[in-house]
Structure formats: structure tokens, C-alpha cells
Amino acid sequence: MLSFLQDNIWYVLIIINYLLAISAVIALLFRNVNPTKTLSYIIVLVFFPFLGLLVYYLFGQEYRKNKIFNRKNILNQKVVKQLNDSLEQSKSELDALEHSLLEDKIKLVKLLQKSDKAPLTKRNTVDILLNGENKFKRLIDDLKAAEYHIHIEYYIVRDDKIGSKILNLLCDKAKSGVKVRLSIDDVGSSITRKMKSKLRDSGVEFYSFMPVLFPQFTGRMNYRNHRKIVVIDGVIGYLGGINISDAYVNYANNDTYWRDTHLRLEGESIVTLQVQFLINWNFVSGSDLKISESFFPNKPCKSNVAVQIAASGPDTDWANIMEVIFSAITTADKYIYLTTPYFIPNQQIITALQVASRSGIDVRLLIPDQSDSFTAKYATNSYLGSLFDADIKVYRYEKGFIHAKTIVVDDIFCTIGTTNMDYRSFNINFEINAVIYNEKVSKDLKAIFLNDLESARLMNPKEWSKRSKTEKIKESICKLWAPLL
Incomplete structure (x- = not known):
């Protein structure tokens, strides 16, 4: 028996790998997580033996349901x-x-007060x-x-x-x-x-x-x-x-x-x-x-x-900060200005931005021209086409690296904090944002955003569509990993 194992060790390891991979796939299917994320894990588990199990172990645990610690x-x-x-x-x-100041932004207040006790x-x-x-x-x-x-x-x-x-x-x-x-x-x-x-x-x-x-x-x-x-x-x-x-x-x-x-x-x-x-x-x-x-x-x-402190992470019942960002986008009337170093959003945020822009709202996104992460850079690039399709203006900051994480909406709502527009911030990391409902502060942040645009380049969708196939392949590969980043 020992001799057989020694002679066939590679085959034995492969069999063990796929038995564990099948168990992981079954666990994913029973958890009913996001289909895109589930498919990404299945592809990694099937086509990348051993590495796929490592990735699943490090990324695939559902910590929101099994709290890391008790608040x-x-x-x-x-x-x-x-x-x-x-x-x-x-x-x-x-x-x-609602009648005196916040109007429909009161929905955001109620959301955080109910879900996050904020x-x-x-x-x-x-x-x-x-x-x-x-x-x-x-x-x-x-x-x-x-x-x-x-x-x-x-x-x-x-x-x-x-x-x-x-x-x-x-x-x-x-x-x-x-x-x-x-x-x-x-x-x-x-x-x-x-x-x-x-x-x-x-x-x-x-x-x-x-x-x-x-x-x-x-x-x-x-x-x-x-x-x-x-x-x-x-x-x-x-x-x-x-x-x-x-x-x-x-x-x-x-x-x-x-x-x-x-x-x-x-x-x-x-x-x-x-x-x-x-x-x-x-x-x-x-x-x-x-x-x-x-x-x-x-x-x-x-x-x-007026300020609410919004916190989210594996210790919270809901993805509080993602939800308040989503609500701010869907209740916008005039404009939405976003700054983020990493733009790897979920489908809810993409759809909300597209619908807002197609409804006549001025939607602008400011991202770095050069990223500090190869994977994040090409994963971000993979989402830009869906923004251009909805006539969303995308700017690349050229003066240096922009690391700010801010959103300002309609001269009344803004948020500043630690949350990037990506899967990791929305679902995995512990994050905290100040959610501010104030005309002066919002206008000040709007002025800062517009000033940053002076050091940025407005992207041309037609030129972007002519990028090389090599670039598109890099984007496709990195986008596959996006739900796992």
C-alpha cells in the first residue's frame, strides 16, 4: 500500500484535491451567495488544483454569517x-x-439607524x-x-x-x-x-x-x-x-x-x-x-x-456602507461625483450608476491614472466600458496617486471614509465612513472634486474602445478575479 502511494503520489493528491473542491462547491451552492462570485470560485477550484483550494480557504469563508466578534x-x-x-x-x-432639510435623503438616515444602530x-x-x-x-x-x-x-x-x-x-x-x-x-x-x-x-x-x-x-x-x-x-x-x-x-x-x-x-x-x-x-x-x-x-x-457614522465589516449583519452608497445613488436628482482609488464594484452599484446617468443625472467618476496594484488596475479597467455605455464621465487623475474615498450628491449628501468602491471594502474588510447631510460641507467637497478634475484627463470612450487585445485579455482575467479580491 505504501509503495503504491509513493508510486502514485501525484494522482492521490489530485484526487484528494478534487474531493475537497467538490465539497467546497457543494458548500457554495448551499450558501446561495452571489452567482458571479460562486462561478468565479468554481472556475478557480476546477482549473487551478491546490491553488484554488488555497484561494477558497482565504477568501471564501462567510464571516458575516459567522461573526468574527460580538458587538x-x-x-x-x-x-x-x-x-x-x-x-x-x-x-x-x-x-x-424630511420636510425641512433632507427630503428623500431621509431614507439613508433611516437605513443606517435601523441596520447599523447608527x-x-x-x-x-x-x-x-x-x-x-x-x-x-x-x-x-x-x-x-x-x-x-x-x-x-x-x-x-x-x-x-x-x-x-x-x-x-x-x-x-x-x-x-x-x-x-x-x-x-x-x-x-x-x-x-x-x-x-x-x-x-x-x-x-x-x-x-x-x-x-x-x-x-x-x-x-x-x-x-x-x-x-x-x-x-x-x-x-x-x-x-x-x-x-x-x-x-x-x-x-x-x-x-x-x-x-x-x-x-x-x-x-x-x-x-x-x-x-x-x-x-x-x-x-x-x-x-x-x-x-x-x-x-x-x-x-x-x-x-448632521452626521452619521457608518461602520461595516464581517461583524455587521448588513453591508451597511455599500447599502448607503447604493441608496445615495438611487435617490440622486442632479449629480453624483465619486472619487476612489479602486473601482471594482458589484453589479448593484454598476446598475445604479447606469440608471442614474441614463435618467439625466450628471455622474462622474475620478480614478487614478496609474494604480499601485496591477490586478486592481485591470479589474477597474474591465468595468469602464459599462460606464461609457451609460454616458458616465470617467476621469483619470494624472498629478499623482489619488487615494481619496469620497462621494458627493446633490449639494446635500456626502461621505468621506475608508471605503473603496470594491468587493473587499463592501463585503470583507472592516470599514468606517462619515455620512454627512449638510449643504456647506457637500458644496465644499464638490469644489474639491472639481478642483481635482483640473489635474485629471477625461477619458474618450472611442479611443478606449481601440485599446489592444492584450489589454482586453488582461482585463478579462483580472475581472474574473474581481469578486475574490
Whole structure:
């Protein structure tokens, strides 16, 4: 028997592979997931022995149905429950807002309030920060002024020039008595052992999100925490597209100009942002952190900017951010301006954009001219034809790499956050966005979008249709992988 196995080891392995592949296919069919995604997995499992099983293992698990961690431990704590109840708008209040301010955008408010328990907060100050150099200047000033606690959660943290400056500042604040909690993604981040030791020796509570054995080889093949959150003393918050790394700061010696967008918030929305941080902290630290009122000081805010904090990921029942983007597109009356570094959408978003444009709405998409990912570049390109068919204007940003993730609709709705327009952000990664219902902020973001178009090239559909067959083949292959990215 042993001799037979040794002589036929390759055939035995192939048989085992296809037995496992058949089991995986049956599991996919019983789960009734998206047919396109199911077909992609079946093709990979059938035509790529062993590799197909690896891809299925890394990408194919349904984490939304089998939650990675339980949000209820935090959401059900007395202080959080009371705050959420106090902020949640009643039906009569929402009806009043519908007639006075939001009109049909009230549907978005109700959607998030019901599916994500994300209350609409009406008293907030919102500052849009362009590029890393502006974001980090404000952030460092706020960190220096912190008195009680600093909560930081990031996908990418590196101890390069800007990273070391911020991490050293966190050490100084911890030594001075400020409670500092830091959570980083184990795949996205890269901090030296020396810096990690300094953080812990200084009193910084520091944890990695879902550690992996070889993060440098893992790449994108995991459910990762893509959020960028800072909460200072429970009164100031940051979120957006800018990670903590020199790549996001336009230093004179940087090879590529990095165009990005971030938000600084004050007001009632910090309650929700703080809760989202604490939910994740409870998971990464392995502790049941007792939530006290000191995390949520009642600091009055004079500005009246309406904000909801939308979170989504494998821990949520619904793809909340994708759903609010879809609803914003389908309720648009005048225009939809989208900026994203990666455009690999699902069919719902494609159809919504096509219908909007064909209905006479001005739909424009801004994407990078040069991508930082070969697969993402050609997967994005594979979707452009369907946009051109519906007369959607597509622009390629040529000044550098545009990494901003923003949408503005009708001078009343906009969103800024961590969510890319792709499968991974919609369904796999942990993401967070600020959803803003305000004319001034929306018009400011609209002006920023139009200013970015001055550094972009409007694509010509006729010229695009003449691209080489080689390019089209690359697109077709990468599009096949798109549901798995």
C-alpha cells in the first residue's frame, strides 16, 4: 500500500484535491451567495488544483454569517445604550427633518439607524483635511493637547519619519498619565520591535488586529481592519483615507504626489466613533472593557452639521456602507461625483450608476491614472466600458496617486471614509465612513472634486474602445478575479 502511494503520489493528491473542491462547491451552492462570485470560485477550484483550494480557504469563508466578534458586549453596556437611545431620532423628528432639510435623503438616515444602530447626530463641526501634511499637522496638535485618553485604530502604521513622530508622542503622553490605546492591523502595519518595546514600556496599551504568522506574505488575503480612527478625550475624532506613513505625506523627496482626504470631527458624532473603537478594542485586547461616562464627555457643540457614522465589516449583519452608497445613488436628482482609488464594484452599484446617468443625472467618476496594484488596475479597467455605455464621465487623475474615498450628491449628501468602491471594502474588510447631510460641507467637497478634475484627463470612450487585445485579455482575467479580491 505504501509503495503504491509513493508510486502514485501525484494522482492521490489530485484526487484528494478534487474531493475537497467538490465539497467546497457543494458548500457554495448551499450558501446561495452571489452567482458571479460562486462561478468565479468554481472556475478557480476546477482549473487551478491546490491553488484554488488555497484561494477558497482565504477568501471564501462567510464571516458575516459567522461573526468574527460580538458587538453586543459593548452595545448592550448601560452607558452606550443610554447614549444611543438619547441620540436616536424618533419617527416624528425624522419626519420633521424630511420636510425641512433632507427630503428623500431621509431614507439613508433611516437605513443606517435601523441596520447599523447608527443614530443621526445633528450638532457637529466637520473639517475636511486634504492630504497627509494637513491632516498630521492638526492631528499632532490635538494629540499634544490630550488630557485624558487617546484612542487610535489604523490599518497602516509605520515607524518611519511621520510614524515615529506620532508614536513617540504617544509614548510621551502615556508617560504623562494620559491613557493611550493603540490598535493596528497586523498585515497592513510594520513597526519595529524596538518601537513596540518602547510603546509598551511607556505605558501605551498596544494590540495587533488578528495577528498572522507571516504578514509580509499574506498581503490582501485576509479579513483586515481597514479603518482609520482617532478619538481624543471623547471630544475630537478623525477618520478618512490617510494612514500613518510617509507615503501619505508629500515630502519634497517623495517619488509620488499623494492626493487624499480625511475628516476632523467634533460634536455628537464622536459618541458613535468612540463606540466603534471600543467594539474593536474589546476584541483585540481580549478584555471586557468597562465603559464609563468618562469616555463620552458632554461637550456642547454650536455647529449644526448632521452626521452619521457608518461602520461595516464581517461583524455587521448588513453591508451597511455599500447599502448607503447604493441608496445615495438611487435617490440622486442632479449629480453624483465619486472619487476612489479602486473601482471594482458589484453589479448593484454598476446598475445604479447606469440608471442614474441614463435618467439625466450628471455622474462622474475620478480614478487614478496609474494604480499601485496591477490586478486592481485591470479589474477597474474591465468595468469602464459599462460606464461609457451609460454616458458616465470617467476621469483619470494624472498629478499623482489619488487615494481619496469620497462621494458627493446633490449639494446635500456626502461621505468621506475608508471605503473603496470594491468587493473587499463592501463585503470583507472592516470599514468606517462619515455620512454627512449638510449643504456647506457637500458644496465644499464638490469644489474639491472639481478642483481635482483640473489635474485629471477625461477619458474618450472611442479611443478606449481601440485599446489592444492584450489589454482586453488582461482585463478579462483580472475581472474574473474581481469578486475574490
